Amino acid sequence: HLSMANxxxxxxxCVMAMKGRNCVAIASDLRFGVQMQTISMxxxxxxxxxxxxxxxFPGLATDTQTVFQRMQFRKNLYELRENKSxxxxxxxxxxxxxxxxxxxxxxxVEPVVAGLDPISLEPYVATMDLIGCPMEPEDFVVSGTCTxxxxxxxxxxxxxxxxxxxxxxxxxxxxxxxxxxxxxxxxGCHVYLIxxxxxxxxxxxxxxx
Amino acid sequence: MxxxxxxxxxxxxxxxxxxxxxxxxxxxxxAGTCMGILARDGIVLAAERRNINKLLDEPAFSEKIYxxxxxxxxxxxxxxxxxxxxxxxxxxxAQRYLLQYxxxxxxxxxxxxxxxxxxxxTMFGGRRPFGVSMLYxxxxxxxxxxxxxxxxxxxxxxxxxxxxxxxxxxANSMLDxxxxxxxxxxxxxxxxxxxxxxxxxxxxxxxxxxxVAVFTRKEGHTYLSLLPQSKVExxxxxxxxxxxxxxxxEKKT
Numbered sequence: 001h002l003s004m005a006n007x008x009x010x011x012x013x014c015v016m017a018m019k020g021r022n023c024v025a026i027a028s029d030l031r032f033g034v035q036m037q038t039i040s041m042x043x044x045x046x047x048x049x050x051x052x053x054x055x056x057f058p059g060l061a062t063d064t065q066t067v068f069q070r071m072q073f074r075k076n077l078y079e080l081r082e083n084k085s086x087x088x089x090x091x092x093x094x095x096x097x098x099x100x101x102x103x104x105x106x107x108x109v110e111p112v113v114a115g116l117d118p119i120s121l122e123p124y125v126a127t128m129d130l131i132g133c134p135m136e137p138e139d140f141v142v143s144g145t146c147t148x149x150x151x152x153x154x155x156x157x158x159x160x161x162x163x164x165x166x167x168x169x170x171x172x173x174x175x176x177x178x179x180x181x182x183x184x185x186x187x188g189c190h191v192y193l194i195x196x197x198x199x200x201x202x203x204x205x206x207x208x209x
Numbered sequence: 210m211x212x213x214x215x216x217x218x219x220x221x222x223x224x225x226x227x228x229x230x231x232x233x234x235x236x237x238x239x240a241g242t243c244m245g246i247l248a249r250d251g252i253v254l255a256a257e258r259r260n261i262n263k264l265l266d267e268p269a270f271s272e273k274i275y276x277x278x279x280x281x282x283x284x285x286x287x288x289x290x291x292x293x294x295x296x297x298x299x300x301x302x303a304q305r306y307l308l309q310y311x312x313x314x315x316x317x318x319x320x321x322x323x324x325x326x327x328x329x330x331t332m333f334g335g336r337r338p339f340g341v342s343m344l345y346x347x348x349x350x351x352x353x354x355x356x357x358x359x360x361x362x363x364x365x366x367x368x369x370x371x372x373x374x375x376x377x378x379x380a381n382s383m384l385d386x387x388x389x390x391x392x393x394x395x396x397x398x399x400x401x402x403x404x405x406x407x408x409x410x411x412x413x414x415x416x417x418x419x420x421v422a423v424f425t426r427k428e429g430h431t432y433l434s435l436l437p438q439s440k441v442e443x444x445x446x447x448x449x450x451x452x453x454x455x456x457x458x459e460k461k462t
Binding site: 069073077083 | 277
């Protein structure tokens with residue numbers, strides 16, 4: 001058995017998110033492995049944190065769970081005290097803050113935030129590095145073990161102002177073709193399409209290897 | 210006689226009383242009435258709204274009923290500033306439990322933990338106790354709907370129906386007579402209005418002087434909903450009509 005090596009690629013996995021017209025999509029592969037061995041094909045790295053707000057936590061799986069649970073704690077208290085749903089931007093800043101608290105012994109996750117603003121319904125995507133440096137672009141974000149491949153696919157396929165159906169097709173193709181070229185990611189994919197009045201989750205039929 | 214033994218919280222009097230704690234309970238006795246009734250499929254909470262000054266800005270959710278987590282809310286009676294501290298502590302406590310066990314905190318444990326804090330102020334530190342009594346309305350998987358009451362001493366117990374604040378004694382005795390087991394939410398609502406009507410500080414019960422909330426479960430989620438004023442008005446009207454009908458019937462016999 002190999003030793004721990006790189007914590008960011010020890011478990012494998014990838015998440016991406018894209019903006020569309022009045023909608024956002026976020027997708028995660030389902031692989032959970034320990035280096036070369038695949039343990040589970042049901043490990044979705046995306047969690048819901050609000051009626052129209054989702055966060056993906058690719059990276060070291062233990063930190064995926066811990067950071068999500070600690071974020072739940074902070075988000076629950078925020079919503080009780082402020083008496084409102086947290087905005088995507090604010091949640092992003094909270095996660096960034098949580099990660100920077102561990103600047104010199106970080107959590108090995110690089111989260112992806114995707115959602116619609118609760119009031120204006122403006123689409124929002126963001127990602128950050130493992131110590132919380134945020135990035136809020138206008139188009140798409142990627143994170144995980146196959147970012148090179150995902151960047152290539154997104155850059156090629158993404159266009160502004162796509163309808164929900166077009167966005168779904170775009171993110172699905174980008175994900176599938178990117179993680180199929182990565183040994184540590186894949187084994188299925190869940191795509192979340194977030195619109196004003198509904199959220200649709202779909203499971204993609206993928207190469208199971 | 211009490212003089213020498215009542216200034217320090219942590220001192221017993223010769224008769225074995227803790228005067229500061231009793232004085233704290235006095236403070237609560239001057240506060241607006243809060244009532245809770247356990248029905249078979251939920252809990253009804255009602256609170257008297259004291260501050261009906263029209264210059265006051267509207268509260269975000271409620272003046273006296275606070276949400277602690279998805280499955281627990283409290284109605285407070287006493288010094289509001291003291292209550293705010295306890296409410297925040299309860300919220301933190303519930304989240305800490307959730308973080309550690311990835312399960313919602315059982316109601317009695319939450320009540321117990323906050324009562325331990327209240328109690329500490331009657332035993333250590335030389336600081337005054339919290340002048341707050343609370344009604345806890347909660348749900349958990351093991352025991353279903355539960356209603357608890359706590360007072361400044363840190364003592365708590367589970368109730369089927371209870372009342373705190375001013376005129377609590379009158380309200381409690383009325384609840385004692387009129388409460389029946391396994392009421393529906395609607396029956397509990399009628400009883401609440403009936404008891405409030407008899408025991409309110411202000412002369413006549415009206416919809417703007419009281420907040421009524423219903424705590425129920427639907428499809429695996431717990432919901433706390435404040436009744437809109439129109440609904441409260443209807444309940445009051447129904448009560449008045451029922452009383453009138455009863456009087457008429459009595460006149461005939």
